Amino acid sequence: MLEALGTVLSWLNENLLKMTWLNDLVGRLVQDVLGLSLTSRLGTSIQFFIYDSVKIFVLLSALIFAISYVQSYFPPERTKAILGRFNGVGGMVLGALLGTITPFCSCSSIPLFIGFTSAGLPLGVTFAFLISSPLVDLASVMLLASIFNWTTAIAYVVMGLLLAVLGGATISALKLERYVEPFVFGTHLADAELPELTRRDRISFAREQVADIVRRVWKYVLIGVGIGAVIHGWIPGEFISAVLGDQNPFAVIIATAIGVPMYADIFGTLPIAEALVGKGVGLGTVLAFMMAVTALSLPSLIMLKKVVKTPLLAAFFTIVVTGIIIIGYTFNAFGRLLV
Amino acid sequence: MMEIKVLGPGCANCNRLEQATREAVQKAGLEASIEKVSELQEIMGYGVMSTPALVVNGELRLAGRVPSVDDLVALLKRG
Numbered sequence: 041m042l043e044a045l046g047t048v049l050s051w052l053n054e055n056l057l058k059m060t061w062l063n064d065l066v067g068r069l070v071q072d073v074l075g076l077s078l079t080s081r082l083g084t085s086i087q088f089f090i091y092d093s094v095k096i097f098v099l100l101s102a103l104i105f106a107i108s109y110v111q112s113y114f115p116p117e118r119t120k121a122i123l124g125r126f127n128g129v130g131g132m133v134l135g136a137l138l139g140t141i142t143p144f145c146s147c148s149s150i151p152l153f154i155g156f157t158s159a160g161l162p163l164g165v166t167f168a169f170l171i172s173s174p175l176v177d178l179a180s181v182m183l184l185a186s187i188f189n190w191t192t193a194i195a196y197v198v199m200g201l202l203l204a205v206l207g208g209a210t211i212s213a214l215k216l217e218r219y220v221e222p223f224v225f226g227t228h229l230a231d232a233e234l235p236e237l238t239r240r241d242r243i244s245f246a247r248e249q250v251a252d253i254v255r256r257v258w259k260y261v262l263i264g265v266g267i268g269a270v271i272h273g274w275i276p277g278e279f280i281s282a283v284l285g286d287q288n289p290f291a292v293i294i295a296t297a298i299g300v301p302m303y304a305d306i307f308g309t310l311p312i313a314e315a316l317v318g319k320g321v322g323l324g325t326v327l328a329f330m331m332a333v334t335a336l337s338l339p340s341l342i343m344l345k346k347v348v349k350t351p352l353l354a355a356f357f358t359i360v361v362t363g364i365i366i367i368g369y370t371f372n373a374f375g376r377l378l379v
Numbered sequence: 380m381m382e383i384k385v386l387g388p389g390c391a392n393c394n395r396l397e398q399a400t401r402e403a404v405q406k407a408g409l410e411a412s413i414e415k416v417s418e419l420q421e422i423m424g425y426g427v428m429s430t431p432a433l434v435v436n437g438e439l440r441l442a443g444r445v446p447s448v449d450d451l452v453a454l455l456k457r458g
Contacts, residue, residue, distance in 0.1 A: 116428040155428040232426025232439050
């Protein structure tokens with residue numbers, strides 16, 4: 041019985057998430073229609089590009105739709121009310137968890153920060169939320185499962201949440217409240233009744249989210265897939281493994297340093313990650329790269345600068361970077377057990 | 380006359396909501412004043428964290444999304 045279930049699940053995974061049939065189909069197209077060998081550089085790059093972009097856009101749309109529907113039950117106003125009832129570590133864990141399901145865009149981060157802080161939420165809880173929110177979201181977890189496997193996806197979630205909770209705890213322990221801009225505490229967030237949503241509203245919300253996110257990220261996805269295709273077909277494996285491979289002890293640090301200034305959605309980084317893993321780069325190095333790209337970005341730091349002073353911003357930055365590097369090395373040490 | 384406020388600190392979606400609201404008002408043939416509110420203090424005064432949001436005659440009707448023009452027409456016609 042269990043075995044049958046396992047077979048069904050792995051069939052679903054292969055066909056719906058990994059879409060191995062699509063890869064074969066594109067492979068045939070490249071061979072028969074374009075007349076390119078799949079062992080040639082151009083052939084394999086084109087196959088990777090077409091297969092990966094189609095797969096990511098299909099999965100992205102389906103996942104964002106389903107997840108936005110769920111998210112419509114957790115607007116930040118409700119998250120704030122829930123978090124207000126908890127303190128200490130419990131609050132930070134909950135903050136990190138709610139960060140994964142509260143719909144969040146970087147343009148809302150300022151009102152959100154002010155709302156949380158002025159409502160009296162501890163700084164540690166707010167930062168646990170702010171770290172986990174871009175880092176771990178349900179759609180990216182499903183895509184990770186599609187590209188790697190479920191164990192990797194779950195390990196990523198656990199590590200991401202851990203980073204958020206520990207980051208929040210550190211910020212709380214450092215007592216940095218005085219580095220919050222004073223006007224934040226003076227701003228009053230009214231307790232408003234949010235309009236009740238009908239099922240129809242939630243469905244149109246989900247559809248709007250798909251359109252909005254596709255419009256926002258398609259460039260990054262295509263660029264990401266393009267870079268992935270180049271890595272896949274053109275860059276020699278020896279070069280990549282010399283820079284990012286296991287024998288280079290600085291691999292994780294290099295990957296993080298490359299990732300931090302990059303500003304892209306997790307969907308754009310996945311194809312690059314996929315291609316790097318294909319070239320034998322350690323899982324920890326790849327995850328560190330992805331986390332660095334998504335968790336920290338210049339635009340979100342500039343936004344945060346409006347509400348917090350430099351020491352707090354620097355603490356946030358340092359904690360997240362250090363956390364990512366530790367996670368990377370941990371995964372490289374134990375990752376072999378996962379893939 | 381209807382009094383509509385579009386709340387948003389000036390992100391892309393806020394501008395889209397303002398645009399869609401203007402179209403919806405015209406389409407529904409309503410008489411309305413549309414004001415853009417980008418002052419954070421005032422936005423938070425409505426209890427809103429997820430922008431953009433829409434306030435009609437002082438009542439919060441929409442937060443954190445940009446509906447289609449037709450949905451907005453329906454929303455506005457409900458008064």
